[in-house]
Each structure stands twice: as C-alpha cells, then as structure tokens.
Amino acid sequence: MNKLKNAKEFLVTPDLAPEYLPEEMSRLGYRVTEERPSISKSRLFDTFDWRLLGSGLLLARGRDGYQLYGADDGREFGRAPGKGGGHKFSHDFPAGPLREALTPVIAMRALLPLLDLRARSRCWEIRNRDDKLVLRCRWRQLEVRRVAWRSDPHPRPAKGGAAPEPLHTLVLEPVTGYRKPEREALATLEPLNLSPVSRLAAHLYRHVGFDLEAGKKTVPQLGPDWPAAKAALEILRHQYRVMRLNEAGIIADLDSEFLHDFRVALRRSRAAMSRIKKVLPASAKHFRSQLADLARRSNRLRDLDVYLLQREEYRQMLPACLQEGLEPIFSVLAEERGREFKKLARWMKGAEYRRIMAKWGQFLASYEPWQAEDGVAVPANALAPVLPLAEEAIAAACLRLLEHGRAIGPDSPDEALHALRLDCKKLRYLFEFFATLFPSEEITPLINRTKKLQDNLGAFNDFFVQQEALRHFLAALGRGGTKHAAGLAAAAAAIGGLITRLSREQGRVRRDFAKTFKAFEGCGNRKKFCPEE
Template identity: 40%
Template sequence: GAMASKLRLQLDAHASIHENVRRLLQFTTSIMEANEEGIRKDIDSEFLHDFRVAIRRSRSILRLLNGVFDPEKTAWMLAGLRELGKRTNDLRDSDVYLLRREEYTSLLPPSLRPALDPFFSDLEADKRLHHRQFCRYLTGREYSGFMTSLKEFIAEGELPDPETAPLAAEPTGDVAAKTIRKALKKVLVHGRRTGSETSDAELHELRIDCKKLRYLLEFFASLFPPKATAQVLRQMKTLQDNLGTFVDLTVQMEFLQSRLETIPADRGGISEAAAIGGLLTTLYRKREKVREHFHEIFSGFDSNETGELFDELLTGLA
C-alpha cells in the first residue's frame, strides 16, 4: 500500500519553470501524505524512506532553482521542510541499524555474536520511543498547519513578482539545460580536486553534489530522450554507489564508536565492547577499499563518453 517516491511528471519544456516546480511540490507533498499511515502503523521502514526522499527532493529543487518563488516564501518552505526532515532522523537511524542486525552478526565469530543482543535490544527500545514521538508530531497541529499552508501556497498559479522571483517566468527547458550543466560542472570540478589523501568530508560533499545533479535529472527527465536519460543515470550510478557506500560506512563507524563509549559496564560490557570493536575493524577495512576504488570510478565518469551523453541530453533544450 505504500506510494513510492519515484517521480512521474510529464513536463512541458515551454511552460514556465514556476508551473513545473509547483507540480513537483504537489507531487512530493502527496507522497508524504500517502505514506503517513504506513509510518504510523509501522508496517515497513520503506514508508518512512519514501517520506524522507520526498522531503529531500523538495528541498533540493527549491535550493537549486532559487528564484522561482518569492525569497521569503522559499525560506519559509525550506525551514519547514528542514524541521520536518530533522523530526524523522532518530526514527530513521533506529530503523537502519535494526535492519543491519543479520549483517552485523554475520561479520563476527560465533563466540561474539550473542554479545550484540544488548545493543539491538536498546535499538528496539529506542525505535519504540522515536516512533511514538514522531507519530505524535504527525497527528499534531504543527505538522498539519505546515502541510495545509504549503499546499495552499503551491496551489497558487499566479506568477510572482519578477523583481523578487526572476526565474519564475523562464521556460522550463532553458532552466533545465542551465542548471544541469552547472550541477555537472560542480561535480567534475569537485571530483578532479580530490587527491590520494581525499578526506572523508570531501567525499561526503562530492556525494551531495552528485545527489543534487541526480535530483535535477530526475525532475527534468521527461524532457529528454528516454534512452539517453537511462544511459546518463547508469553512468552516475556507479559513482554514486561508491560515494554512498563510503559515507554509509563512515556513519556506521561513528554510530558504533558512540555506542562503544557508552556501553554499560554491568551487563557483559566487555563482550559487547569486543563485538563492537570487531565490527569497527571490519567496517574500517571495507571503507578503505571503497576509498581506494574512488579515483578509478570517478575517472570512468569524468570521460568523453559521459560528456557526449550529457550533450545529447541537453541539445535542443536551450
């Protein structure tokens, strides 16, 4: 019964970007609302995942296409969506680590596996708490008021004042070509700056740049030849998978390190510390292998083939 977050918008390249961003926001708010019941009933973690993707997509497009709406309204929407996203973080974290129970257990020798039971018991208790808290928020006045105001605002079809929203009246095709080229350039420049001692923070920032480019490609996808779009997204997927795995492993290590520093000493703490130490060692080795492969993968993306694909995609839009 979940409503998936995959975009299904057929855009008109000649229509104003204001009209089409409004359509995107109408779609993403409908996704959020459609997944509320699944979140409340705790049917599956995918409901919360799709809810969060809709928030991220909305925020990303609003920032990347700054100038479509009045700046005060844009700031209000971004602040409300940011707060909503923050409200989901703790519940998301609990879900993610509980889903890794089998994976984490398999990485340890049999003698250490039972030592993770307290860790997962605490996660289950945390999830119950965070789920209750978020459900109260979903049924409260703050969330209801924000969503009502958001839907009323994006239902307004009149173009804003060009002095405060200079992008609003521009044709969608022109905006698509300019913003995608700009986002691609940022990914390439950022990626080319990375060296053999690339820091965790640099790879994290590059991953964010890639996400922004992907959100633009997905939003404007209906303007492009389907075959070329699929090829471009495939080119991006390998790079994004590498960066995503790296960042994911880094976050897991930070989470486990924080647990290691707070393990209660009175209930088998030594065994649990040994188990978590073993996990940290394994995850560190995995992450460093991913880091080693980054430059090879980025070189494959930063190629003439990719450049030609993007040129084919954007030719004729602007």
C-alpha cells in the same frame, strides 16, 4: 484463483447464463457433466506499494492457510499454515518455499490485508467420445469487499461504504494435448466480444476502489516549454502527495518504508526548492525551513530503523562467537526506536504538523505566477521556459562535480569525498527532476554513470557513519556502569569486530573511487550535457 496453466479467463456480464457455453459444447457432440458447485473465501494481501502484484504474485489466505500464486497463471509457489493475523513480515512465515519466494519481493515491507473475495463457482467437465476429459469450463461469481481495519494506510475510497457489485467471469481450463475443444469453445464465445482478464487481481483491487498508481515513485512528465514555476510546482505537488500518502502508515508504524518514502519526498521537495532557483516567491521561503525541521525530527528514527534492518547483516559480519554480543546492543537500539517513534507519531498527529502541511498544500495549489496581474512582481525565473534552465543547471552541477572530483587523489582527506558526495547528490536531483525533458537514450547512460559514482561515494559515507555510530555506542557503554560486566565485554568485542570489518570495507570502496570517477568523467554523454571548452 485458477490452478491450471494456460487457463483463460473472461469478464462476462451478469446476464450471461452460466449454462450457455456448456450447452453449446454439448450441441457440438461433447459429453458435458456439471460438477458440484463450490464456494471459496479468501483474503488477499499485498504491500502498500503493490510489490507482489508488481512481481506477478498474489498472496491469499483461505481455509487452508496462506498460498502464494502467480497472478497470471495461478501457479502455486508455496503454502504456509496460518489462520489469524500475525503474518506481517516475510520473516513471520515458517521457512519454506513460500517464504523463499516472498522475501526478495517484499523485503522489509509489511503485508496489508486488502480485500475479501468470495468466489461462487460452477464447473463443467467437457469430455470426448472416449469419455476423456478435454476441457473444463467454469463460471464464477466474485463478491469482493475491501477489508476494513483501523490502521489502514490507504486513502479512503471516494464512493463511500456501499459494497461493489459482484463480478462474473468465465474460465476455460484446457487440458494439455487437447487443443480442438478449446478452439471450439473460443469460437462459440467470439460473438459475445468478451474481454479477457490477464490480471484478475489488479482488476479486483481497482474494483473495490484502490488506486494502484498512487504509490508509484515515478517522477512527473514535464514539458520543455513549460514555465519553470509550473515545472517546479508539478514536482513539488507530486512530492507533497507522496508525503501525505505515507503519513498514515508512519503513524500506525506498519513498516519502516513509510517513513523512508516520506523522507525521500521531503528531501526531494527541499532539493527542488533550492535547485530550481528564483521560481518561488519570497513568501514561500519559510516552508523550506519548516520542511528542514520536519526532516530533523525524523532523522534519528530513520537511523535507528536502518540499524535494526541491518541486524542480520551485522551478525553475519562477525564470527559466531562474537555474534551474541550484538543482542544487548540491538535491544537498546530497539528501545530507543520505540521512544523516537512515539515522539514523532505524537507530533505528526498534532496540530502543528497538520497546520504546516495544510499551508504548504494550499500554497502549492494556489501559486500561479503566470496568472499574476500587471504590476505584481513575479520571481525572475518563474515564467522562463524550463528546458534552458534545466540544461544550465545540469551543466553547472556537472562541472562542479568534475572540478572537485579531479582534485581528489589517493591521499586526499576523507572530507573531500564527503563533499563530493553532496555535489553528486545535487546532480542526481537535477536528473530526477528533469530527465523527462531529454531523450532517454541521451540522458540514461549519464544518469547510470552518476548513479554508480554516487553509490560508491554513498557506500564510503555509510561505512564512515556506521563506524562513528559504533564508536559513540562504545563510549556510551563505558559510561553505563559495570552492572553487566560480562555483557559489556561481549558487546565491546562485537563492536570492535564490526568496526574492523567496516573500516576494511570503507578502504575497499575508497580504492574503487578513482575507477568509478574516471568512468563518469569519460562518459560520452557527459560531454554532451556538460561541454568543457
């Protein structure tokens, strides 16, 4: 990529002579010299959901190791040595500017090798009468090839194996303080009607057949007058696609986020089936229990993933002298995770899972109640317009949340808050499904209030669940015999320390509840969606 700020890059056709622009500049009176041509090879990396590209970053590995660039201006953020693989997560890189810039962007996601780039470049220096460099122009031929590897989680491109045509670009690299030569070069190029490439990397990825939109978590846009069944199907099909998209990454165990996204889509599918009532036929009922079973099979693995991801956070909660006590706990958790993963992966590769998904997919593709012949019964709400149904469902869920929430006082039992969390979740799902039916300025403030409330209740629940898990672990330690008495004491002390911290945090969150709920209750837009007489 370019290393100069303000460089402009244009896509050109293969028939444009590389020397065209330098010759024109020479005609304008500049001294033009060609530098030695260069060839560079690099491999580009990104996460499955394109986090680097989304943040305007680019990670390339070339002859000199890894380099992290700005995708637009080619500004370098950092380098790290490294020839072969082994740099999957940000913590695999040595501490330094590269890792610092990378970590907040990719978080727990793995870096996947995506494409190999071979750039052949010819470069001309344009100099003025003082023989001062005032502009560089570069002609580049880019050969790109998708990296082929066994566990690649991306869908295979439709086109087949043929290598894509090379791309050609023209780059103008201005020198600070010398604007005229650049203006003249741009004027020369103007009749050619070139298209500037602002984000070459995205262009290259698409060129080799990657779908940059596939992993997008946005919900589908619904039409207010759609039949409810059509809206429900649109939502369910989207979730189905997300689930299928993440399968390969789960089975290859690339990072924990594949399973997480898979499970979110799974939960949304189940929620859509139960929240949008009477739109699917009775024959679709068994899918609900099959999806529930699918969720159950991955519950423990996800729990373990979360604990392991929080390893550092847990360590930080403890004073240094207690931190070592956590290590045996985490190694036990990691071992269990290994077993749970194998179990799930084996099942997902098996016939039963594939059959369930195939049948579910077939149903979603073929269910068309609006095409039903006369005399064939369709579910009561299937053909009703979706907007009034959505309004009604949101108002009802909102009302329930208000009633239950108002009943909660400082002395209410924890269970009341757990129940309220579920009410809150139901409302959130409705927002997720139906938000596109309402003007954004009306629904977004309400969604944000609900989200804050759900965050509060969710944190309360998380702290509770984590303490439960630790108590279980403590009990299991006690039963495990006294082989490692010293390790046992350290582990117990660490667990005790953690439970203390977590319960204090839980208390803090509990105290925030009243304020958060009041903000939700008093939100002006809430009254619009859920008027109480």
